[in-house]
Amino acid sequence: MADSPREGRLARCPDFTQLADMASESVGGKVLFATDDFFAPAENLIKSDSPSFREHEYTEFGKWMDGWETRRKRIPGHDWCVIKLGIQGIIRGFDVDISYFMGDYAPRMSIQAANLEEDKQPAIPQRGVRTGAAATPEEFEAVAQLKSDDWNYLVPMTELKPGKPASSHNYFPVNSQQRWSHVRLNIFPDGGIARLRVYGIGQKDWTATDSKEPFDLVAIAHGGACVGYSNAHFGHPNNMIGVGKAKSMADGWETARRLDRPPVLENDENGILLVPGCEWAVFRLAHPGVITQIEIDTTHFKGNSPDSCKLEGCILTTQEEEDMIKQKWELPGQKWKPLLPVTKLSANKSHLFDSLTLELQDVITHTRLTISPDGGVSRLRLKGFPSSICLLRPREKPMMRFSVKAGFRANL
Structure with missing residues (x-):
């Protein structure tokens, strides 16, 4: 043996x-x-x-x-x-x-x-x-x-x-x-x-990936992982990137009710709740890439889905990720690139969106989902195209260079 x-x-x-x-x-x-x-x-x-x-x-x-x-x-x-x-x-x-x-x-x-x-x-x-x-x-x-x-x-x-x-x-x-x-x-x-x-x-074998088809770059089965969150009272954010469809609310991310909500709630002109607080979860993608399609699914969350959400992405080295985890993700705002603006959500429904920008320079390694004011999401799917990326060692500052897999341009 x-x-x-x-x-x-x-x-x-x-x-x-x-x-x-x-x-x-x-x-x-x-x-x-x-x-x-x-x-x-x-x-x-x-x-x-x-x-x-x-x-x-x-x-x-x-x-x-x-x-x-x-x-x-x-x-x-x-x-x-x-x-x-x-x-x-x-x-x-x-x-x-x-x-x-x-x-x-x-x-x-x-x-x-x-x-x-x-x-x-x-x-x-x-x-x-x-x-x-x-x-x-x-x-x-x-x-x-x-x-x-x-x-x-x-x-x-x-x-x-x-x-x-x-x-x-x-x-x-x-x-x-x-x-x-x-x-x-x-x-x-x-x-x-x-x-x-x-x-x-x-751990996915990315060399065998069909470059003409978008892949879920955040899926836990491919290597995606939650690396930080604000609240997970009823369910961990990793549940959102699980395999298949959610079976119940227990199979999603759900936060506690925020205590800083106003006594009487009001909307803005777009129907978004005016609340001071929010909850968030940060994910490391299974592979650096360009996000083209976003799915935010609130299935099973019929009376406790978020009012709205937004999605952002950024590029971090391994050392920068470790530093952010220690700092509880107090990352400078300019680091985050918008992928989805503040968007109203419905209960018990799968929402499909196109990413805000599809330019080649928008390769990301991490993404942050923010929900307002609180609630639950059953699944997060981020489809796109994996890219080769040369992440810099800490303290080195030459320009990063990205190369995108063959076939990517044809899909834009």
């Missing part, structure tokens, strides 16, 4: 949990194989909702559990499963959640990973309904072609620690810059785990 790196130490309240769960069923994660699913199937590991407990519910195989639980092993070996990530990219950390498995949790576990090319993956039998079953010889033979025994270790064998019955998270940071497409969860020797969260950043 592959050598184990020096990773896997437990962490408390890690920042990486604000990133995307790359294994979640909501982004296309899929269980390919599990050695055993006797009490509860491995598909529960990648559910997007939190685990639950039904005290008096039993199945024909035993206690109903919201997680993956194998039978008590009476043969040599240990249990394991393979998950294909819905978002392929860089893994920053894991949450191995054993909530409610107080007497049946797996005492130890490890996690391996691999980056497999799509066209070279073997055909593995569909799993179907698995409760009460173990892997068949045919399934073992098929999964053996993945050679998962030799995958890289991101977390070596580590003891799991139970916490409160309803909240037993075991966090493991990962220090790897490699791109990963699959993970293998090993449990020793058997037992249950409620959820496996694989937090990280999507």
Whole structure:
């Protein structure tokens, strides 16, 4: 088996949990194989909702559990499963959640990973309904072609620690810059785990991008990420750049109600509310580029959508981004370029706009969505064309030069 790196130490309240769960069923994660699913199937590991407990519910195989639980092993070996990530990219950390498995949790576990090319993956039998079953010889033979025994270790064998019955998270940071497409969860020797969260950043192969078609440059699956926000009381801004359409209000960005709103609200001549405050979220694009199309979707926000919004973009180096995060994004106003002026929004509706400027010099690396006065947005899509960009080192001041992918001019 592959050598184990020096990773896997437990962490408390890690920042990486604000990133995307790359294994979640909501982004296309899929269980390919599990050695055993006797009490509860491995598909529960990648559910997007939190685990639950039904005290008096039993199945024909035993206690109903919201997680993956194998039978008590009476043969040599240990249990394991393979998950294909819905978002392929860089893994920053894991949450191995054993909530409610107080007497049946797996005492130890490890996690391996691999980056497999799509066209070279073997055909593995569909799993179907698995409760009460173990892997068949045919399934073992098929999964053996993945050679998962030799995958890289991101977390070596580590003891799991139970916490409160309803909240037993075991966090493991990962220090790897490699791109990963699959993970293998090993449990020793058997037992249950409620959820496996694989937090990280999507990474797209931009060399294979069709330069004639606009791409969503802020999508979390491509590598976009929220790097700052004013308020996320009911939902994180990263939700807005998630995969697919929002399933509910919980799948979007929603702020608390601002307390500085006037006692009696008034509009200006354009129907925009006259309020002193606003909320904002800043995103790093998955790739520097030119934004041509903007979608701001308030679906599901029927009584709590923003009154209006605006969108701006800027160019920042990595060092400048780090400085802005420390300064809570107090960026000089002249740095921001308008992409969408202050615009009235409607509740429960997808809004499509053209970007204000399409000139080649308007390549950006970051964007800021401002909503007024508060409320919720389910999705933000920023379609455009990725560009090659030479970002300067800090303190260097020669003129930046941009080159745009072939085919871009033809699309303007």
